[in-house]
Amino acid sequence: MKKNLLKIAALSLAAIMSIGVLSSCGEEQQSDDNNTSADASPSATEKLVMGTNAAFEPFEFTTTNGLVGEFDGIDVAIALEIAKSMNKELVIEDMEFDGLLASVQTGKVDMAVAGMTIKPERLESVDFSIPYYTASQVIVVGADNTDITCAEDLKSDKKVGVVLGYTGDSIVTDTLMIDESNITRANRGIDVVQDVKNGKLDAVVIDSYTGRALAEKNGLKVVEDPEVFETEEYAIAVKKGNTELLESINKVLNELISSGKIEEFAQQYN
Ligand code: GLN
Numbered sequence: 001m002k003k004n005l006l007k008i009a010a011l012s013l014a015a016i017m018s019i020g021v022l023s024s025c026g027e028e029q030q031s032d033d034n035n036t037s038a039d040a041s042p043s044a045t046e047k048l049v050m051g052t053n054a055a056f057e058p059f060e061f062t063t064t065n066g067l068v069g070e071f072d073g074i075d076v077a078i079a080l081e082i083a084k085s086m087n088k089e090l091v092i093e094d095m096e097f098d099g100l101l102a103s104v105q106t107g108k109v110d111m112a113v114a115g116m117t118i119k120p121e122r123l124e125s126v127d128f129s130i131p132y133y134t135a136s137q138v139i140v141v142g143a144d145n146t147d148i149t150c151a152e153d154l155k156s157d158k159k160v161g162v163v164l165g166y167t168g169d170s171i172v173t174d175t176l177m178i179d180e181s182n183i184t185r186a187n188r189g190i191d192v193v194q195d196v197k198n199g200k201l202d203a204v205v206i207d208s209y210t211g212r213a214l215a216e217k218n219g220l221k222v223v224e225d226p227e228v229f230e231t232e233e234y235a236i237a238v239k240k241g242n243t244e245l246l247e248s249i250n251k252v253l254n255e256l257i258s259s260g261k262i263e264e265f266a267q268q269y270n
Pocket of ligand 1: 053056097114115116117118163165166167168207
């Protein structure tokens with residue numbers, strides 16, 4: 001009722017205002033015009049939110065002058081390309097690796113770009129893009145270490161560090177079945193690698209690229225065991241059923257892979 005009265009008042013006002021200008025001019029058209037201009041405020045740039053754990057050099061790490069604020073790395077470069085192709089602003093949410101899948105599921109972030117390995121159990125909670133990088137696990141040991149030459153050697157009462165929830169954690173825990181009392185779990189690779197450096201731990205099992213980067217920086221060495229450490233594929237995780245975003249991501253990844261851009265990023269950050 002009230003609404004109708006207001007409408008009549010508005011129409012009458014419009015009618016009065018149009019008298020003397022052009023009497024055939026429709027009031028309705030005039031009020032439509034008013035609405036259009038009222039709604040025409042510029043819309044803010046849409047955001048594409050990337051969840052990551054920025055302690056995984058060379059894929060994501062923090063630095064004083066990164067690609068996006070303090071964030072830099074191969075994954076940040078890839079995510080920027082994705083955001084650019086969607087005409088969106090890339091926003092990065094840094095969190096513990098362990099919280100990434102839940103953040104994708106609840107929509108706190110649009111995608112997890114975190115050197116994340118495609119695993120069957122992860123596929124139960126999220127959808128993955130096409131793989132964009134192949135890696136494996138390595139063992140980081142002290143530069144003078146001679147008694148750890150393969151994964152099996154870790155089982156002989158060695159103190160082993162891993163990052164909580166990473167592939168290395170499940171290999172040490174479930175595949176090698178190392179005694180719990182010999183496993184140290186940290187939130188960041190650098191923390192356990194430091195412990196190898198200062199002698200608190202004998203070894204760290206971690207992703208190959210990160211392991212090599214951390215070993216080099218800390219004067220440590222890397223032991224490989226391709227028989228035990230199978231290759232794994234990194235991909236981007238999105239909320240289950242978000243095919244629209246997944247298709248945009250896959251399109252960009254395909255382009256970046258075939259143009260050799262991802263390799264270029266990898267070399268740039270190694
Ligand atoms: N690739 C490993 C995993 O998915 C580690 C990834 C990471 O630490 N960012 O578990």
